[in-house]
Amino acid sequence: MSKTFYTLLPDRAVIRVSGPDRVSFLQGLVSNNIETITADKSGYGALLTPQGKFLFDFFVYQQDEDSLLIECERGENGERAAELFKKLRMYKLRAKVELTDVTESYDVIAVFGEDALSTLSLDVAPGTTGHLAEGIKAVDPRLSAIGARVLLPKNSLAEMAAIGASESDVEAYHQLRVSLGLPNGSEELEIEKSILLENGFEELGGVDFKKGCYMGQELTARTKYRGLVRKRLLPIKIDGSAPEAGTAIMNGDKEAGIIRSIHGDHGLALIRLERISDDADLRAGDAKITVVVPDWVSLPATAA
Incomplete structure (x- = not known):
């Protein structure tokens, strides 16, 4: 079948x-x-x-x-x-x-x-x-x-x-989507705030660095060539009562990220890369959070 x-x-x-x-x-x-x-x-x-x-x-x-x-x-x-x-x-x-x-x-x-x-x-x-x-x-x-x-x-x-x-049903699709780390427009990307390279557009074929000028190109190119990516939109697994989108993810008393969306026991969150070490204890409300880095994501060497 x-x-x-x-x-x-x-x-x-x-x-x-x-x-x-x-x-x-x-x-x-x-x-x-x-x-x-x-x-x-x-x-x-x-x-x-x-x-x-x-x-x-x-x-x-x-x-x-x-x-x-x-x-x-x-x-x-x-x-x-x-x-x-x-x-x-x-x-x-x-x-x-x-x-x-x-x-x-x-x-x-x-x-x-x-x-x-x-x-x-x-x-x-x-x-x-x-x-x-x-x-x-x-x-x-x-x-x-x-x-x-x-x-x-x-x-x-x-x-x-x-x-x-x-x-x-559409929810089954969105659960797969977030588990793979794919954004769905303004559901996960903040209008007039989000930066393409923090949200996977380079690896996902959404930006061409050789095509020449387009609106907003200067910041996008500067972010890439100066290595300014410090946060990434990444899949998360949620163990416990699911918090709402917009809830901060904490590593102890330090904010490690913000949940952008939740579908089932998975979601997408904008994560501060320096705060997701293997021994990090990440929490959002009463839930334990595990960050998943998909195979297609290329993180800076210091965060990999």
């Missing part, structure tokens, strides 16, 4: 960027190299403040030869997608670009499980992309271990059963 599961991601929105200047327009704004996005390869990136702080993260797919699709946070009432749309429109200026909110035309689906990529006939390389019916299937551009993302036209979910995937 295939170990492939799928779930709708109701917190996602889709914006179409079309027109002859679509690539150059986004290239000067976002952290990743939009020129690498093709029918066979999708990508992950972020839009930053001019000071290099997080605003939005998203996935980018090629819809056709004239259009790109940005899959982004929707927000509780659609406000996050509306803010991104407004920001892109503000920077459009004279670029030959058309922006369209096409959220109501698509279902965004996470496909995960041991057999997810083989069920979708996808290679294991992050970002590998193809077509599924009238939609798009892509290995998650960040990390293939999380599975794939599928954009299907509305009312096409029968395609998932047709390939042998079983419906799951």
